[in-house]
Amino acid sequence: MDITFDMFIETEVPEDEVIISRTDLKGVITYVNETFANISGYAPEELIGKPHNILRHPDMPRSAFKDMWETIQAGKTWEGYVKNMRKDRGYYWVYAVISGVYKEGKLVEYKSIRSPVPEEKRIEMQRLYDRMRLEEGENVRAVMYLGTETYEKLKKRADEEETSVERLIASLCG
Ligand SMILES: Cc1cc2nc3c(=O)[nH]c(=O)nc-3n(C[C@H](O)[C@H](O)[C@H](O)COP(=O)(O)O)c2cc1C
Numbered sequence: 001m002d003i004t005f006d007m008f009i010e011t012e013v014p015e016d017e018v019i020i021s022r023t024d025l026k027g028v029i030t031y032v033n034e035t036f037a038n039i040s041g042y043a044p045e046e047l048i049g050k051p052h053n054i055l056r057h058p059d060m061p062r063s064a065f066k067d068m069w070e071t072i073q074a075g076k077t078w079e080g081y082v083k084n085m086r087k088d089r090g091y092y093w094v095y096a097v098i099s100g101v102y103k104e105g106k107l108v109e110y111k112s113i114r115s116p117v118p119e120e121k122r123i124e125m126q127r128l129y130d131r132m133r134l135e136e137g138e139n140v141r142a143v144m145y146l147g148t149e150t151y152e153k154l155k156k157r158a159d160e161e162e163t164s165v166e167r168l169i170a171s172l173c174g
Contacts, residue, residue, distance in 0.1 A: 009090040013116040041087035057085040061132040081125045093117040
């Protein structure tokens, strides 16, 4: 199936561990600590060398990352709430502090240090990001229950057309 239940399973971020990653200046991961790997569900070697958007959750509005990149590229620190997608498509929320790493005064990398987000804040941010995506004309999250037969037909047709069920539904709408 395309849409698995795993997507709705949240992983709790531990209170007492630091969660760190570093990237090159283009956002390619150069380092992750063990806690980071555990929470994301990937092995460190699966993450190193990959663009950091490997963790991007479709619930995140594009404008949040645009603001993040503009801030860090201007040499400032960006702080904000990020919902990430795990390897198994589950999710976790972090409060991230992202800034430059300097060697002899020269910007060489970026680093991100993360901490857990209280449950009420996660709910507030989910609502805010849903609203932002809607206002910015991005993806809308639509969860639906289809009859097995209907789903099987959609899936068969999507497979035949070498596309996904989501894209097939979009194309059926013209
Ligand atoms: C140090 C650092 C850490 C980042 N951490 C994350 C992260 O945890 N999750 C995420 O989705 N993007 C993270 N990003 C931003 C990604 O590079 C990327 O801009 C974002 O996922 C949006 O993907 P897109 O640019 O392909 O739309 C990080 C960037 C930097 C520089």
